[in-house]
Amino acid sequence: MPTYKIHLPILLTGCVLLVIAQACSRPEEKESEPVVPVQTIAVQKGLVSRIIRAQAILHPVNQAAITPKISAPIKQFYVNRGDRVRKGQLLAELENRDLSAAAVEAKGNYDQAAANLRHTTAAALPDEIAKSQGDVRSNKEALDAARKVYESRKKLFDEGAIPRKQLDEAQVAYIQARTLNEVAQKHLESLQQSGKEAQTKAAQAQVEAARGRQDAAAAQLQYSKIYSPIDGVVADRPLYAGEMTSSGAPLLTVMDVSSIIARASVPIDELHSIKVGDDATITAADGSVERAKVVVVSPALEPNSTTAEVWIQGRNSGAHLHPGATVQVAIVAETIKDALVIPVAALLPSQESAGDMVLVAGPDSLAHIRKIDVGIRESDKVQILKGLSQGEQVITVGGFGLQDKTKVKVGTGATKEE
Numbered sequence: 001m002p003t004y005k006i007h008l009p010i011l012l013t014g015c016v017l018l019v020i021a022q023a024c025s026r027p028e029e030k031e032s033e034p035v036v037p038v039q040t041i042a043v044q045k046g047l048v049s050r051i052i053r054a055q056a057i058l059h060p061v062n063q064a065a066i067t068p069k070i071s072a073p074i075k076q077f078y079v080n081r082g083d084r085v086r087k088g089q090l091l092a093e094l095e096n097r098d099l100s101a102a103a104v105e106a107k108g109n110y111d112q113a114a115a116n117l118r119h120t121t122a123a124a125l126p127d128e129i130a131k132s133q134g135d136v137r138s139n140k141e142a143l144d145a146a147r148k149v150y151e152s153r154k155k156l157f158d159e160g161a162i163p164r165k166q167l168d169e170a171q172v173a174y175i176q177a178r179t180l181n182e183v184a185q186k187h188l189e190s191l192q193q194s195g196k197e198a199q200t201k202a203a204q205a206q207v208e209a210a211r212g213r214q215d216a217a218a219a220q221l222q223y224s225k226i227y228s229p230i231d232g233v234v235a236d237r238p239l240y241a242g243e244m245t246s247s248g249a250p251l252l253t254v255m256d257v258s259s260i261i262a263r264a265s266v267p268i269d270e271l272h273s274i275k276v277g278d279d280a281t282i283t284a285a286d287g288s289v290e291r292a293k294v295v296v297v298s299p300a301l302e303p304n305s306t307t308a309e310v311w312i313q314g315r316n317s318g319a320h321l322h323p324g325a326t327v328q329v330a331i332v333a334e335t336i337k338d339a340l341v342i343p344v345a346a347l348l349p350s351q352e353s354a355g356d357m358v359l360v361a362g363p364d365s366l367a368h369i370r371k372i373d374v375g376i377r378e379s380d381k382v383q384i385l386k387g388l389s390q391g392e393q394v395i396t397v398g399g400f401g402l403q404d405k406t407k408v409k410v411g412t413g414a415t416k417e418e
Contacts, residue, residue: 037411038367038398040396043393043394044340044391045340047337048378048381049378050332052274053331055265055329056262056327057263057324057327059263059323060260060261063232063235063254064228064232064253065253066091067251069223071246072244073242074245074251077092078090079252080237081234081236085228086231088227091226091228092225092252099221103214103218105217106210107214107217113210113211114210116203135184135187136184139181139183143177147178154170226251230256231258232254233254235323236250237252237253255323259316260282260316261313265310266308274297274331277294278333279292279331280292280294280314282314282329284327285325285326286320290315291314294311295311296309297311312329339376341383341384343381343394343396344379345397346359346399355371355373357370365408367395367402371387372386372387373386395408
Protein backbone atom coordinates (compact mmCIF):
# COMPACT_ATOMS: atom_id res chain seq x y z
CA MET A 1 0.00 0.00 0.00
CA PRO A 2 1.55 3.28 -0.94
CA THR A 3 2.04 6.02 1.73
CA TYR A 4 1.31 9.75 1.17
CA LYS A 5 2.95 12.65 3.03
CA ILE A 6 0.64 15.66 3.85
CA HIS A 7 2.31 18.98 4.54
CA LEU A 8 0.69 21.07 7.41
CA PRO A 9 0.89 24.55 5.76
CA ILE A 10 -0.99 23.23 2.76
CA LEU A 11 -3.71 21.80 5.03
CA LEU A 12 -4.24 25.06 6.95
CA THR A 13 -4.50 27.05 3.77
CA GLY A 14 -7.16 24.78 2.47
CA CYS A 15 -9.27 25.08 5.62
CA VAL A 16 -9.20 28.89 5.48
CA LEU A 17 -10.31 28.86 1.86
CA LEU A 18 -13.15 26.52 2.73
CA VAL A 19 -14.44 28.77 5.53
CA ILE A 20 -14.31 31.79 3.26
CA ALA A 21 -16.21 29.96 0.57
CA GLN A 22 -18.95 28.98 3.02
CA ALA A 23 -19.28 32.51 4.37
CA CYS A 24 -19.61 33.94 0.87
CA SER A 25 -22.27 31.44 0.03
CA ARG A 26 -24.65 32.69 2.96
CA PRO A 27 -27.27 35.41 2.24
CA GLU A 28 -26.39 38.94 3.64
CA GLU A 29 -28.04 39.68 7.03
CA LYS A 30 -29.40 43.20 7.84
CA GLU A 31 -27.87 45.02 10.91
CA SER A 32 -30.51 45.38 13.72
CA GLU A 33 -31.58 48.94 14.92
CA PRO A 34 -30.96 49.96 18.58
CA VAL A 35 -34.03 50.24 20.83
CA VAL A 36 -33.88 52.96 23.52
CA PRO A 37 -35.78 52.34 26.79
CA VAL A 38 -37.82 55.40 27.89
CA GLN A 39 -40.51 56.39 30.38
CA THR A 40 -43.57 58.35 29.36
CA ILE A 41 -46.60 60.11 30.85
CA ALA A 42 -49.94 60.86 29.26
CA VAL A 43 -50.98 64.42 28.43
CA GLN A 44 -53.88 65.11 30.78
CA LYS A 45 -56.14 67.86 32.01
CA GLY A 46 -55.43 69.43 35.35
CA LEU A 47 -55.21 72.61 37.39
CA VAL A 48 -52.42 75.05 36.63
CA SER A 49 -51.72 78.42 38.19
CA ARG A 50 -49.71 81.47 37.17
CA ILE A 51 -47.39 82.15 40.10
CA ILE A 52 -45.64 85.51 40.38
CA ARG A 53 -42.69 85.44 42.76
CA ALA A 54 -40.83 88.38 44.24
CA GLN A 55 -38.83 89.55 47.22
CA ALA A 56 -40.66 91.67 49.78
CA ILE A 57 -40.02 93.65 52.95
CA LEU A 58 -42.21 92.96 55.99
CA HIS A 59 -44.20 95.72 57.70
CA PRO A 60 -46.61 95.59 60.66
CA VAL A 61 -50.31 95.63 59.83
CA ASN A 62 -50.68 98.61 62.17
CA GLN A 63 -48.24 100.90 63.95
CA ALA A 64 -48.49 103.89 66.27
CA ALA A 65 -45.62 106.23 67.12
CA ILE A 66 -47.13 107.84 70.23
CA THR A 67 -46.13 111.48 70.61
CA PRO A 68 -47.36 113.43 73.69
CA LYS A 69 -49.31 116.63 73.07
CA ILE A 70 -47.68 118.45 75.97
CA SER A 71 -44.06 118.86 77.02
CA ALA A 72 -43.42 117.68 80.57
CA PRO A 73 -41.05 115.42 82.50
CA ILE A 74 -41.87 111.71 82.44
CA LYS A 75 -43.33 110.71 85.79
CA GLN A 76 -43.53 106.94 85.23
CA PHE A 77 -43.52 104.21 82.58
CA TYR A 78 -45.88 101.26 83.03
CA VAL A 79 -44.50 99.10 80.17
CA ASN A 80 -41.14 98.05 78.79
CA ARG A 81 -39.92 97.32 75.30
CA GLY A 82 -41.30 94.00 74.04
CA ASP A 83 -44.39 94.06 76.29
CA ARG A 84 -47.76 93.22 74.75
CA VAL A 85 -50.35 95.94 75.29
CA ARG A 86 -54.07 96.39 74.67
CA LYS A 87 -55.91 99.28 73.09
CA GLY A 88 -56.67 101.88 75.79
CA GLN A 89 -54.03 100.57 78.22
CA LEU A 90 -52.14 103.20 80.26
CA LEU A 91 -48.51 103.13 79.09
CA ALA A 92 -46.91 106.15 80.78
CA GLU A 93 -47.70 109.26 82.83
CA LEU A 94 -46.15 112.75 82.71
CA GLU A 95 -45.80 115.19 85.61
CA ASN A 96 -49.25 116.78 86.04
CA ARG A 97 -49.62 118.40 89.47
CA ASP A 98 -49.98 121.87 87.96
CA LEU A 99 -52.49 120.55 85.44
CA SER A 100 -54.52 118.90 88.20
CA ALA A 101 -54.70 122.22 90.10
CA ALA A 102 -55.78 124.06 86.95
CA ALA A 103 -58.49 121.48 86.33
CA VAL A 104 -59.85 121.92 89.89
CA GLU A 105 -59.89 125.72 89.48
CA ALA A 106 -61.66 125.49 86.13
CA LYS A 107 -64.32 123.22 87.61
CA GLY A 108 -64.94 125.68 90.44
CA ASN A 109 -65.38 128.56 87.97
CA TYR A 110 -67.84 126.47 85.99
CA ASP A 111 -69.89 125.60 89.08
CA GLN A 112 -70.01 129.31 90.03
CA ALA A 113 -71.19 130.34 86.54
CA ALA A 114 -73.87 127.63 86.58
CA ALA A 115 -75.17 128.87 89.96
CA ASN A 116 -75.30 132.45 88.65
CA LEU A 117 -77.38 131.28 85.70
CA ARG A 118 -79.86 129.54 88.00
CA HIS A 119 -80.14 132.70 90.17
CA THR A 120 -80.67 134.95 87.15
CA THR A 121 -83.36 132.69 85.76
CA ALA A 122 -85.29 132.58 89.05
CA ALA A 123 -84.69 136.23 90.17
CA ALA A 124 -87.50 138.97 90.41
CA LEU A 125 -87.94 141.50 87.64
CA PRO A 126 -85.76 144.63 87.76
CA ASP A 127 -87.08 147.90 89.18
CA GLU A 128 -87.64 149.31 85.75
CA ILE A 129 -89.95 146.45 84.88
CA ALA A 130 -91.81 146.94 88.21
CA LYS A 131 -92.24 150.69 87.46
CA SER A 132 -93.54 149.89 83.99
CA GLN A 133 -96.04 147.50 85.50
CA GLY A 134 -97.24 150.33 87.77
CA ASP A 135 -97.60 152.63 84.78
CA VAL A 136 -99.68 150.02 83.01
CA ARG A 137 -101.99 149.69 86.01
CA SER A 138 -102.50 153.48 86.38
CA ASN A 139 -103.05 153.95 82.65
CA LYS A 140 -105.55 151.10 82.72
CA GLU A 141 -107.46 152.81 85.53
CA ALA A 142 -107.40 156.14 83.67
CA LEU A 143 -108.68 154.41 80.55
CA ASP A 144 -111.56 152.84 82.47
CA ALA A 145 -112.51 156.21 83.97
CA ALA A 146 -112.35 158.00 80.60
CA ARG A 147 -114.48 155.29 79.03
CA LYS A 148 -117.14 155.64 81.73
CA VAL A 149 -117.22 159.46 81.32
CA TYR A 150 -117.54 159.11 77.57
CA GLU A 151 -120.32 156.53 77.82
CA SER A 152 -122.21 158.68 80.39
CA ARG A 153 -121.95 161.85 78.34
CA LYS A 154 -122.98 160.03 75.16
CA LYS A 155 -126.13 158.88 76.93
CA LEU A 156 -126.88 162.40 78.16
CA PHE A 157 -126.14 163.82 74.71
CA ASP A 158 -128.56 161.36 73.16
CA GLU A 159 -131.20 162.53 75.69
CA GLY A 160 -130.43 166.19 74.85
CA ALA A 161 -129.21 166.97 78.33
CA ILE A 162 -125.72 168.24 77.35
CA PRO A 163 -124.26 169.99 74.35
CA ARG A 164 -122.15 168.32 71.66
CA LYS A 165 -118.98 170.00 72.87
CA GLN A 166 -118.96 168.14 76.19
CA LEU A 167 -119.40 164.80 74.37
CA ASP A 168 -116.48 165.58 72.05
CA GLU A 169 -114.26 166.50 74.99
CA ALA A 170 -115.06 163.21 76.69
CA GLN A 171 -114.38 161.27 73.49
CA VAL A 172 -110.95 162.92 73.03
CA ALA A 173 -110.01 162.16 76.63
CA TYR A 174 -111.06 158.53 76.17
CA ILE A 175 -108.97 158.13 72.99
CA GLN A 176 -105.90 159.67 74.69
CA ALA A 177 -106.25 157.37 77.70
CA ARG A 178 -106.54 154.34 75.43
CA THR A 179 -103.40 155.35 73.51
CA LEU A 180 -101.39 155.85 76.70
CA ASN A 181 -102.53 152.47 77.96
CA GLU A 182 -101.42 150.72 74.75
CA VAL A 183 -98.02 152.44 74.88
CA ALA A 184 -97.52 151.38 78.49
CA GLN A 185 -98.48 147.79 77.68
CA LYS A 186 -95.99 147.58 74.81
CA HIS A 187 -93.26 149.17 76.92
CA LEU A 188 -93.79 146.59 79.67
CA GLU A 189 -93.72 143.71 77.19
CA SER A 190 -90.53 145.02 75.64
CA LEU A 191 -88.85 145.31 79.04
CA GLN A 192 -89.96 141.86 80.09
CA GLN A 193 -88.72 140.27 76.88
CA SER A 194 -85.45 142.05 76.16
CA GLY A 195 -84.33 142.63 79.71
CA LYS A 196 -84.78 139.08 80.89
CA GLU A 197 -83.38 137.56 77.69
CA ALA A 198 -80.29 139.74 77.89
CA GLN A 199 -79.56 138.79 81.47
CA THR A 200 -80.22 135.11 80.78
CA LYS A 201 -78.02 135.14 77.69
CA ALA A 202 -75.20 136.81 79.58
CA ALA A 203 -75.39 134.20 82.32
CA GLN A 204 -75.51 131.40 79.78
CA ALA A 205 -72.46 132.83 77.99
CA GLN A 206 -70.54 132.83 81.26
CA VAL A 207 -71.48 129.19 81.80
CA GLU A 208 -70.32 128.22 78.29
CA ALA A 209 -67.02 130.04 78.73
CA ALA A 210 -66.46 128.38 82.08
CA ARG A 211 -67.31 124.98 80.58
CA GLY A 212 -64.79 125.58 77.77
CA ARG A 213 -62.04 126.43 80.29
CA GLN A 214 -62.95 123.37 82.34
CA ASP A 215 -62.81 121.08 79.26
CA ALA A 216 -59.48 122.58 78.22
CA ALA A 217 -58.00 122.03 81.67
CA ALA A 218 -59.36 118.47 81.77
CA ALA A 219 -57.91 117.78 78.31
CA GLN A 220 -54.49 119.07 79.36
CA LEU A 221 -54.61 116.80 82.39
CA GLN A 222 -55.67 113.87 80.21
CA TYR A 223 -52.79 114.54 77.80
CA SER A 224 -50.38 113.81 80.64
CA LYS A 225 -51.54 110.18 80.60
CA ILE A 226 -50.33 108.16 77.60
CA TYR A 227 -52.65 105.38 76.41
CA SER A 228 -52.12 102.81 73.64
CA PRO A 229 -54.30 103.51 70.58
CA ILE A 230 -53.96 99.91 69.29
CA ASP A 231 -53.34 96.33 70.38
CA GLY A 232 -49.75 95.35 69.80
CA VAL A 233 -46.20 95.12 71.12
CA VAL A 234 -44.02 97.95 72.45
CA ALA A 235 -41.35 98.13 69.76
CA ASP A 236 -39.46 101.20 71.03
CA ARG A 237 -39.19 103.23 74.25
CA PRO A 238 -36.27 105.63 73.80
CA LEU A 239 -36.65 107.70 77.02
CA TYR A 240 -36.53 106.98 80.74
CA ALA A 241 -38.52 108.22 83.72
CA GLY A 242 -37.47 111.74 84.71
CA GLU A 243 -36.43 112.78 81.22
CA MET A 244 -38.19 115.62 79.41
CA THR A 245 -40.38 114.81 76.46
CA SER A 246 -39.53 116.55 73.20
CA SER A 247 -42.11 118.13 70.95
CA GLY A 248 -42.72 115.92 67.93
CA ALA A 249 -40.54 113.04 69.21
CA PRO A 250 -42.28 109.68 69.84
CA LEU A 251 -42.41 108.64 73.47
CA LEU A 252 -43.29 105.03 72.59
CA THR A 253 -43.84 102.98 69.43
CA VAL A 254 -46.45 100.21 69.42
CA MET A 255 -46.68 97.69 66.55
CA ASP A 256 -49.50 95.29 65.79
CA VAL A 257 -47.72 92.21 64.45
CA SER A 258 -50.63 89.77 64.76
CA SER A 259 -50.80 90.16 61.01
CA ILE A 260 -47.98 91.17 58.68
CA ILE A 261 -47.82 92.99 55.36
CA ALA A 262 -45.18 92.09 52.78
CA ARG A 263 -44.54 94.92 50.32
CA ALA A 264 -43.15 93.62 47.03
CA SER A 265 -42.05 95.45 43.88
CA VAL A 266 -43.58 93.69 40.87
CA PRO A 267 -42.57 94.39 37.24
CA ILE A 268 -45.21 96.21 35.23
CA ASP A 269 -45.54 93.38 32.67
CA GLU A 270 -46.72 91.05 35.46
CA LEU A 271 -48.79 93.63 37.33
CA HIS A 272 -51.82 93.43 35.01
CA SER A 273 -52.60 89.87 36.10
CA ILE A 274 -52.61 90.66 39.86
CA LYS A 275 -55.75 91.86 41.60
CA VAL A 276 -56.85 92.49 45.19
CA GLY A 277 -58.00 89.25 46.81
CA ASP A 278 -55.58 86.94 44.99
CA ASP A 279 -54.19 84.11 47.10
CA ALA A 280 -50.52 84.29 48.04
CA THR A 281 -47.91 82.85 50.37
CA ILE A 282 -45.16 84.47 52.44
CA THR A 283 -41.99 82.38 52.94
CA ALA A 284 -39.57 83.47 55.64
CA ALA A 285 -35.82 82.86 55.74
CA ASP A 286 -36.33 79.89 58.07
CA GLY A 287 -38.57 78.22 55.48
CA SER A 288 -41.85 78.77 57.33
CA VAL A 289 -44.79 79.63 55.09
CA GLU A 290 -47.86 81.77 55.85
CA ARG A 291 -50.95 81.93 53.67
CA ALA A 292 -51.84 85.45 52.63
CA LYS A 293 -53.97 87.64 50.37
CA VAL A 294 -53.22 90.57 48.07
CA VAL A 295 -54.68 93.67 49.74
CA VAL A 296 -53.18 96.54 47.72
CA VAL A 297 -52.09 96.86 44.09
CA SER A 298 -50.51 100.26 43.57
CA PRO A 299 -51.92 102.15 40.56
CA ALA A 300 -48.65 104.09 40.12
CA LEU A 301 -45.11 103.02 39.37
CA GLU A 302 -42.35 103.52 41.88
CA PRO A 303 -40.05 106.50 41.14
CA ASN A 304 -37.29 105.82 38.60
CA SER A 305 -38.34 102.21 38.04
CA THR A 306 -40.69 100.02 36.00
CA THR A 307 -42.17 98.29 39.06
CA ALA A 308 -45.20 98.93 41.25
CA GLU A 309 -45.74 98.02 44.88
CA VAL A 310 -48.05 95.16 45.82
CA TRP A 311 -49.07 94.52 49.44
CA ILE A 312 -49.66 90.94 50.62
CA GLN A 313 -51.21 90.52 54.07
CA GLY A 314 -51.10 87.32 56.12
CA ARG A 315 -51.34 86.06 59.67
CA ASN A 316 -48.17 86.02 61.75
CA SER A 317 -48.60 82.68 63.51
CA GLY A 318 -46.17 82.40 66.39
CA ALA A 319 -44.86 85.93 65.69
CA HIS A 320 -41.93 84.49 63.70
CA LEU A 321 -42.23 87.13 60.96
CA HIS A 322 -40.47 90.33 61.97
CA PRO A 323 -41.01 93.79 60.45
CA GLY A 324 -38.04 94.84 58.37
CA ALA A 325 -37.10 91.31 57.33
CA THR A 326 -36.82 90.22 53.69
CA VAL A 327 -39.10 87.36 52.59
CA GLN A 328 -40.20 85.61 49.41
CA VAL A 329 -43.79 86.02 48.25
CA ALA A 330 -45.67 83.94 45.70
CA ILE A 331 -48.89 85.36 44.26
CA VAL A 332 -51.42 83.12 42.52
CA ALA A 333 -52.35 85.55 39.76
CA GLU A 334 -54.38 83.15 37.58
CA THR A 335 -55.76 79.61 37.91
CA ILE A 336 -57.04 77.39 35.07
CA LYS A 337 -58.85 74.22 36.14
CA ASP A 338 -59.08 72.15 32.91
CA ALA A 339 -55.79 72.96 31.22
CA LEU A 340 -53.75 70.44 29.23
CA VAL A 341 -50.61 69.87 31.28
CA ILE A 342 -47.38 67.90 31.08
CA PRO A 343 -44.41 67.65 33.45
CA VAL A 344 -41.63 70.17 32.96
CA ALA A 345 -39.29 67.17 32.61
CA ALA A 346 -40.90 66.40 29.24
CA LEU A 347 -39.66 69.65 27.65
CA LEU A 348 -36.57 69.34 25.49
CA PRO A 349 -33.73 71.78 26.11
CA SER A 350 -34.98 75.14 24.85
CA GLN A 351 -33.66 76.60 21.61
CA GLU A 352 -34.81 80.14 20.93
CA SER A 353 -35.00 79.62 17.18
CA ALA A 354 -36.93 76.36 17.41
CA GLY A 355 -39.19 77.15 20.36
CA ASP A 356 -40.48 74.61 22.88
CA MET A 357 -40.51 70.93 21.83
CA VAL A 358 -41.22 67.52 23.31
CA LEU A 359 -40.72 63.88 22.26
CA VAL A 360 -43.92 61.89 21.75
CA ALA A 361 -43.82 58.08 21.94
CA GLY A 362 -46.13 57.07 19.10
CA PRO A 363 -48.04 53.81 18.60
CA ASP A 364 -45.39 52.87 16.03
CA SER A 365 -42.82 52.64 18.88
CA LEU A 366 -40.94 55.60 17.47
CA ALA A 367 -40.06 58.86 19.17
CA HIS A 368 -41.46 61.89 17.28
CA ILE A 369 -40.24 65.41 17.91
CA ARG A 370 -43.26 67.72 18.38
CA LYS A 371 -43.22 71.52 18.47
CA ILE A 372 -45.59 72.98 21.07
CA ASP A 373 -46.91 76.30 22.36
CA VAL A 374 -46.87 76.62 26.16
CA GLY A 375 -48.81 78.90 28.49
CA ILE A 376 -48.54 79.00 32.26
CA ARG A 377 -45.41 77.43 33.71
CA GLU A 378 -45.17 76.11 37.25
CA SER A 379 -42.16 74.56 38.97
CA ASP A 380 -43.16 71.00 38.05
CA LYS A 381 -45.67 71.30 35.19
CA VAL A 382 -46.50 73.44 32.18
CA GLN A 383 -49.69 74.30 30.32
CA ILE A 384 -49.97 73.20 26.67
CA LEU A 385 -51.77 75.64 24.37
CA LYS A 386 -51.04 73.94 21.05
CA GLY A 387 -49.27 70.88 19.63
CA LEU A 388 -50.48 68.06 21.89
CA SER A 389 -53.75 66.26 22.55
CA GLN A 390 -55.08 64.68 25.70
CA GLY A 391 -53.86 61.11 26.12
CA GLU A 392 -50.70 61.36 23.99
CA GLN A 393 -47.60 59.91 25.62
CA VAL A 394 -44.70 62.33 26.09
CA ILE A 395 -41.25 61.06 27.01
CA THR A 396 -40.11 62.23 30.44
CA VAL A 397 -37.10 59.92 31.05
CA GLY A 398 -34.57 58.64 28.51
CA GLY A 399 -35.27 61.16 25.77
CA PHE A 400 -32.15 63.26 26.15
CA GLY A 401 -30.28 63.38 22.83
CA LEU A 402 -32.76 61.19 20.93
CA GLN A 403 -33.25 61.91 17.25
CA ASP A 404 -36.61 62.09 15.53
CA LYS A 405 -38.08 58.62 14.74
CA THR A 406 -35.71 56.78 17.05
CA LYS A 407 -37.07 53.40 18.03
CA VAL A 408 -38.05 53.35 21.70
CA LYS A 409 -39.39 50.91 24.21
CA VAL A 410 -41.76 52.31 26.84
CA GLY A 411 -41.32 50.79 30.24
CA THR A 412 -40.01 51.26 33.74
CA GLY A 413 -36.40 50.27 33.07
CA ALA A 414 -35.22 53.52 31.51
CA THR A 415 -32.33 55.25 33.13
CA LYS A 416 -32.85 58.84 34.27
CA GLU A 417 -30.94 61.49 32.38
CA GLU A 418 -27.78 62.66 33.96
